[in-house]
Amino acid sequence: MTVLAELKNLTKRFGERTALNDVTLQIxxxxxxxxxxxNGSGKTTLLKVLxxxxxxxxxxxxxxxxxxxxxxxxxxxxxxTMVFQRTMLFNTSVYNSVAYGLRIRKMRKNKxxxxxxxxxxxxxxxxxxxxxxxxLSGGEQQRVALARALVLKTKLLLLDEPTANLDPKNASIIxxxxxxxxRELKTxxxxxxxxxxxxxxxxxxxxxxxxxxITEVGTSTEIFGRLSKTLASFAAVENTFAxxxxxSEDGSTLIDVGNDIQIVAAAKNVGEVxxxxxxxxxxxxRNRFESSARNVLRGRIVEIQDLGSVVRLxxxxxxxxxxxxxxxxxxEMGLNLNTEVFLxxxxxxIQII
Amino acid sequence: xNEILDGIVKALQxxxxxxxxxYGIVFRSLLFSGVATILAALWALPIAMLLSLKNFPGKPIxxxxxxxxxxxxxxxxxxxxxxxxxxxxxxxxxGLLYTPGAIxxxxxxxxxxxxxxxxxxxxxxxDPEIMNLxxxxxxxxxxxxxxxxxxxxxxxxxxxxxxxxxxxxxxxVALMVGGNxxxxxxxxxxNISTFNARADWPMAIALAIILLVIVFGVNLIIVVAKNPxxxxxxxxxxx
Numbered sequence: 001m002t003v004l005a006e007l008k009n010l011t012k013r014f015g016e017r018t019a020l021n022d023v024t025l026q027i028x029x030x031x032x033x034x035x036x037x038x039n040g041s042g043k044t045t046l047l048k049v050l051x052x053x054x055x056x057x058x059x060x061x062x063x064x065x066x067x068x069x070x071x072x073x074x075x076x077x078x079x080x081t082m083v084f085q086r087t088m089l090f091n092t093s094v095y096n097s098v099a100y101g102l103r104i105r106k107m108r109k110n111k112x113x114x115x116x117x118x119x120x121x122x123x124x125x126x127x128x129x130x131x132x133x134x135x136l137s138g139g140e141q142q143r144v145a146l147a148r149a150l151v152l153k154t155k156l157l158l159l160d161e162p163t164a165n166l167d168p169k170n171a172s173i174i175x176x177x178x179x180x181x182x183r184e185l186k187t188x189x190x191x192x193x194x195x196x197x198x199x200x201x202x203x204x205x206x207x208x209x210x211x212x213x214i215t216e217v218g219t220s221t222e223i224f225g226r227l228s229k230t231l232a233s234f235a236a237v238e239n240t241f242a243x244x245x246x247x248s249e250d251g252s253t254l255i256d257v258g259n260d261i262q263i264v265a266a267a268k269n270v271g272e273v274x275x276x277x278x279x280x281x282x283x284x285x286r287n288r289f290e291s292s293a294r295n296v297l298r299g300r301i302v303e304i305q306d307l308g309s310v311v312r313l314x315x316x317x318x319x320x321x322x323x324x325x326x327x328x329x330x331x332e333m334g335l336n337l338n339t340e341v342f343l344x345x346x347x348x349x350i351q352i353i
Numbered sequence: 354x355n356e357i358l359d360g361i362v363k364a365l366q367x368x369x370x371x372x373x374x375x376y377g378i379v380f381r382s383l384l385f386s387g388v389a390t391i392l393a394a395l396w397a398l399p400i401a402m403l404l405s406l407k408n409f410p411g412k413p414i415x416x417x418x419x420x421x422x423x424x425x426x427x428x429x430x431x432x433x434x435x436x437x438x439x440x441x442x443x444x445x446x447x448g449l450l451y452t453p454g455a456i457x458x459x460x461x462x463x464x465x466x467x468x469x470x471x472x473x474x475x476x477x478x479x480d481p482e483i484m485n486l487x488x489x490x491x492x493x494x495x496x497x498x499x500x501x502x503x504x505x506x507x508x509x510x511x512x513x514x515x516x517x518x519x520x521x522x523x524x525x526v527a528l529m530v531g532g533n534x535x536x537x538x539x540x541x542x543x544n545i546s547t548f549n550a551r552a553d554w555p556m557a558i559a560l561a562i563i564l565l566v567i568v569f570g571v572n573l574i575i576v577v578a579k580n581p582x583x584x585x586x587x588x589x590x591x592x
Binding site: 048051053074080084086088101104105148149 | 483487488490494504
């Protein structure tokens with residue numbers, strides 16, 4: 001694989017605060033790289049450096065083999081574009097918004113028309129051309145922002161939390177568009193995300209960030225397989241719990257995570273630990289049933305998120321667990337808010353940090 | 354009371370008569386104030402961009418100065434300019450005193466703080482990330498600045514309209530450095546004052562009506578340009 005961009009010992013400071021601290025990272029051509037990290041870990045700054053909107057205080061950045069400097073950054077920006085987390089739109093029509101970058105590139109009018117239509121079709125925004133961009137819904141606005149970036153066909157596309165604060169329908173459209181852009185246009189994508197599901201499904205590789213540093217880089221299987229402390233530190237919302245582990249009489253590990261919940265894990269461990277169970281490893285049922293799963297917890301559904309083909313549920317069993325099931329199962333089981341359900345998962349699916 | 358009504362009737366007759374003296378005054382007012390506003394707009398925009406987009410030591414003081422100068426009394430500025438422009442003054446060699454050039458210069462200086470202050474606020478109100486947005490879409494630094502200005506266009510248009518209105522409605526500068534010379538430097542405001550003093554109320558009222566029409570007209574143009582649908586909804590009850 002060819003290296004598209006490379007950051008070497010890169011540091012960026014804002015006054016007293018070090019936003020990026022000695023970051024070294026390679027971005028391979030054609031990949032989707034996920035940046036996963038808590039708020040303030042430096043994801044946005046890293047994206048802005050890769051968009052050549054910020055120059056580092058120390059270190060080197062090369063793009064397509066050429067070192068990027070203050071001098072050539074304006075030219076390099078034509079090959080890398082960023083979609084911001086907070087949707088930014090010009091005060092104009094959808095057509096003009098999407099056409100902006102093409103006009104800057106002095107493209108002919110009929111070609112612009114053609115490209116804008118294509119990009120809007122890709123973002124499922126046909127017939128939106130004449131609408132005022134700022135009057136659209138949040139999800140539609142974010143899709144305009146994505147179309148505006150995609151239309152440029154840059155080598156590198158940078159996405160800062162592209163689905164943050166969006167409803168599941170718009171989020172899944174955006175995820176589909178991102179996957180398509182990578183597959184069909186061969187666009188290299190670097191995306192910052194908080195969303196563990198997204199991080200597990202979309203990117204080919206994941207870089208974990210904490211305090212301006214990259215702590216780990218690997219495939220999603222590698223990263224989620226050996227769940228790191230960085231990951232656990234901000235993944236608390238999704239099935240990561242802190243507790244005290246002890247070895248039980250039968251030799252398994254029993255972890256008390258509070259609120260009278262004890263989790264059985266296969267891995268041996270004692271003392272203060274964090275445990276994680278992947279939402280896909282949890283079986284949800286209406287009734288308690290006999291199985292080999294050592295962990296069975298009773299609770300009620302407190303949140304339902306329709307993600308298209310799958311449904312994400314939050315179930316309160318004393319602690320809140322996130323579970324992902326197919327839409328079909330969801331419908332067949334007749335689930336609703338406040339429905340009583342059982343969660344079952346194997347001791348071997350518990351990861352201890 | 355009768356005199357006022359009589360004055361209004363005669364004023365309307367004068368307006369529709371096409372009287373060359375009357376329309377000469379109107380033309381000079383529009384010309385002087387228009388050129389003054391264009392001049393002020395030309396130098397106010399870079400100042401406003403500097404004040405809103407760049408950081409430099411003493412910036413709050415400069416901004417404060419422009420804000421404070423908005424309310425400068427026109428006669429005070431007129432007097433100051435008179436001293437600058439009169440024969441023995443530092444700029445006396447220009448020979449501008451009692452010429453249209455003096456009025457234009459004076460009115461341009463008068464409206465500059467107003468235009469700078471409103472434009473600075475309008476540009477500052479634009480989300481600073483718009484600059485990054487334009488840049489990430491490929492814009493150069495100057496193209497990105499234009500993108501910011503486009504976002505602030507309503508405020509910029511309003512500032513110039515406000516500047517023009519202040520220029521055309523002011524009396525002090527036009528009187529003191531223009532001299533109110535008939536057919537040369539006399540404008541709407543100086544003539545309203547003069548005709549009133551002469552008890553020629555129809556002329557004074559006619560000129561005042563025109564002045565009001567111009568001021569309201571400019572504001573209306575700005576409102577309509579901002580949102581042309583205003584014209585369609587005029588006269589309708591709000592929903």
